[in-house]
Amino acid sequence: QQAARVSDFTAFFYVGKLIEYDKTSKIFTNPSLKQTEDYIRGRFG
Numbered sequence: 001q002q003a004a005r006v007s008d009f010t011a012f013f014y015v016g017k018l019i020e021y022d023k024t025s026k027i028f029t030n031p032s033l034k035q036t037e038d039y040i041r042g043r044f045g
Helices: 002-006 024-029 034-040
Strands: 009-014 017-023
Touching: 002 024, 009 024, 009 034, 017 024, 017 034, 024 034
Parallel strands: none
Antiparallel strands: 009 017
């Protein structure tokens, strides 16, 4: 969660593709995509 403390915007990339880009606060609290949420919550892999 260090990114949430030090950045204004966050990008989530997977396999070289940009999946989601938004304000850090939104990405970590209410991401638009389930794939992003799963990764942040550790349900990815």
